[in-house]
Amino acid sequence: MGESTVAMGIDNDAGAAPNAPPQQLMERLKDYGQEHVFALWDELSPQERHLLLNDIQSLDLSRIDRIIRCSLRSHGLSVAAIEPVPESCVSSVEERTMEERERWWKMGLKAISEGKLAVLLLSGGQGTRLGSSDPKGCFNIGLPSGKSLFQLQAERILCVQRLATHAMNEGSAGSVAINWYIMTSPFTDDATRKFFESHKYFGLEADQVTFFQQGTIPCISKDGRYIMDTPYKVAKAPDGNGGVYSALKSSRLLEDMASRGIKYVDCYGVDNALVRVADPTFLGYFIDKGVAAAAKVVRKVLREEEFAPVKNANGSNYDTPDSARLLVLRLHARWVVAAGGFLTHSVPLYSTGVEVSPRCSYAGENLESICRGRTFHAPCEITF
Structure with a gap:
């Protein structure tokens, strides 16, 4: 049999750029x-x-x-009147009985144990205002543990998984996995993936963490014309948190969620150091009401239990890493005292506190065995 030869030539005209735009x-x-x-x-x-x-x-x-x-068209238009949400559509945790809150907590844990909840993180932004080009979730706000925002949230997911497993299986060998969908942007995707890989997904299984990118749209001038980044490239920016809907669709993640039996999605932003990821109480309330969507908000006062925003660099007047760190330390100090622990401190207590690892407690529960009768010197991390 003769040797077969394939000759490949190069056509200098093939694929050549046209002399004029099409x-x-x-x-x-x-x-x-x-x-x-x-x-x-x-x-x-x-x-x-x-x-x-x-x-x-x-x-x-x-x-x-x-x-x-x-x-x-929206420029110069008067803002539409905002009407209060009907009282029948609003509930306040503070105004509910302990029995109701406990019931919602158990309903939420049951749904989580059945694999019906996914967590969706909006994390397309860089820490530019924090003085960092890294994804904002990589930021370390200066807690005693040195944990990043990503790690704090991952460990809260681990804690909820453990709580759901214990509540439904009463200590059996079965386990619960909450799928975590993380929306990145073209500017943060690679760095986010590498950060998770280098930290071994913070104890989560790699296959329960799914990354997907939000889209981009052209930057425009005040008269609506595309801004050019270079003479041959349109300047683009991520399409914002609202881009999550088209991104989920184009990534076919809605089908992925359906195939996993997921019925509920808890969506949140990355820049809250106290965010209650996969909150069983809120999930149970949502299920109890039988609605298609619900939003959880915290008052602008007395919000220190669930809201510690990280938006501006230290030195700004508000929402800085320092202010978020203090909110975490003060809240956790109250948890420790409520659980029978004692604190010593070398600086005024209002400027320090303790950090309770999310692996120990989600919202201050189950700390008595760790804290009762023990003294902790602030600042420190309390863990198993």
Whole structure:
């Protein structure tokens, strides 16, 4: 049998960039007032022309145009009157009896033990305002443990899994896994994945953590025209937390959730050091009401049990890593005292406290065996 040879030649004209922008694409851009993206076409190299064409063709021009027009129309319009939510649709934990709260807690744990809850984290932002280019969830707010926001949240998921397992199986060998869906952006995706991998997913199983990217949209000028990052690339930015819906759809994660038997999704933002991830009480309340969606809010006063925002760099007037750290330490100090523990401190207690590992307690429960009769010197971390 003779040797078979495949000859491959290179056609210098194949795939060559056109001398002028494609007419059909130019007409579409004119329809949307964006033909200026080709303003420097004649100065571009063939490779740069290819890059520009690919960039423009990747855009959903009609959808972006609708967004721009809606945004421009809203300028100068009076804000619609905001009406209070009907009282029948609102419940306050403080106004509920302990029996009701306990019932919701158990309902939530039951649904979690049955694998019906997923947690959805909105984490597309960088810590730019915190002085960091890393994903915001990687930020260490200065707790005694040195844990990042990602680790604090992961360990709360681990704690809820343990609580659900214990409540439903009464200590049997069965285990509960809460699937964690983490929305990143093109600017944070790689760093977020590597951070989780390097920390071994903070004790979670790798297959219960799913990363997916939110989309991007072109940056626009005040008159609605695309801003160019380079002569051959449109400047883009993540499409915000609202982009989660299209991102879930395009990533086919709704089908993934359905295949896992997930019925409820707890969605939250990354920059709250006290966020109660997978809150069984709130989940139980939601199930009890039989509604399609619910939102949990905290008052702007007396919010220190669940809200410690990390938004601005230290030195700002509010919502800094330092202020969030103090909120965590003070709350956990109250937990320890309530559980029969004692604190000593070298600085005023209002400026310090203790950190209770989320692996020990989710919301101050089950601390008596660890704290009763013991003295802790603040600041410190209390763990198993």
